[in-house]
Amino acid sequence: MSARIEARNVSKRFGGVVALDDLSLDVAPGEVFGLIGPNGAGKTTFIRILTGFWLASEGDVRLDGVSVTRDRFRVQARLGYACEQPKLYADHSVDAFLRFVGGLRGLHGAGLRGAIGRSIERMGLEPVRGRRIGVLSKGFRQRVALAQALLHDPPLLVVDEPTVGLDPAQQIELRRILSGLRGTHTVLLCTHQLHEAEAICDRVALLDRGRLAAIATAEEIRAGAGLEALFLARVGRSAQAEPAT
């Protein structure tokens, strides 16, 4: 089976600073794939290149064979993106916000209403669908971000730090939601939480200072001393030099 995401020799420089350095990796369809690394490892940079928000300095990322450099809009049509600390319109109600995003995604009429209904049900947003986003808890805001990302039922869901700032119950609930997408959707999960990646990812990539430090499957991690040991072995020293927050 061909890869859903193919990243080849992707680099990103900001002036003299190298944020991503010659990164290559593949993600299979239906896989929950974790991107792990300390702050400044290049996780968010890679996601922003994949989603077409930033342009790579070198290399390319393909989604189902479509190059993000050449046709980012076709790539964007095939992915949903919930970014770190969800950037939502606080003055919109959940319903109005999903209608807005649906409009951007080219949905309208009965198709839009159906998509909103499914997203709301999947994310458990029914009790708050009429409330302003600005007054929702972090957990519900994160769910709204996931609901908008899944509204057009894309084959790829990209999620950046979905559990930051959530209480334990909300974290468990979000992990359950993401795990539930396995098989039907490909999930690219960017996280600092090693136990989170270990719990729900089929494979993880460890990034360190813009470079790929290691890729391991869930079986390999379980067979070894766990993700924390792998992280300390491959990234630990540089992470200590530049502490993650």
Add this chain to the structure above:
Amino acid sequence: MIGRVLALARKELRQLFASPIAYVVGTAYVALTGIYFFQHLVSYNQLLFVYQSEGLGGGGFDQGTVPSHINVLNEVFVPAADDFGLFLLVVLPLVTMRVFAEERASGTDELLLTSGLRPFEVALAKHAVTYLFVVLLLAASAIYPAVVVSRAALGFEHLIALYVGQLPCSSFTSSQIVAAVLGYSIPFVLLDFAWLSNAVSEPVARALGEIALLGHYGSFPRGVIELREVLYFASIAFLGWLASLTALELGRAR
């Protein structure tokens, strides 16, 4: 494409009228234009009274004693149109500066630009909504002239064109303060280059005169719309849209 632009335009309208800024700006503009229009009208009436008074024209209250250039168009509409444009220049950046800068500051530009929305669609929707707001402001301020003379011409194109400089300015920066400063300074600099004419050679001064807003404005308050001037203001509006688009694309290649 139309569906995406309309979706974004609806969101912009919702945000514009959900904040107090639009109402404060609208009220200030309508109040200012009302006060100044009324002031011009009062001055005109006083002038008429003076001219028609015994001893000045020699003909008492005879209509014929008022010079032909003293009329409602020259004494009320032309100066009022100048005032209206200036007020628009002062109040409008308060609204337009937030159009792009707020998206960047809150990070929602990432949502917009990764949802399949083309940058030209973003620029189009945002410009369309701010133009609509200008139309509403002008419509509100047109009540006074409409009451006085039904054929009033307020230089609508001029007033719109004066403000287009705000949009690209706000899209170049995530700081609303910087956007406001640029938004105020560019149109005022473009307004008239007469202050530069002594410092540059004659051909340069002539060229600057050609691109200055005031040089293209003269006929509008008199109700004369020339194709040449319409094209000039349309070009400025297009450049504003193009500058917004360029800023969005440059942000991607940072």
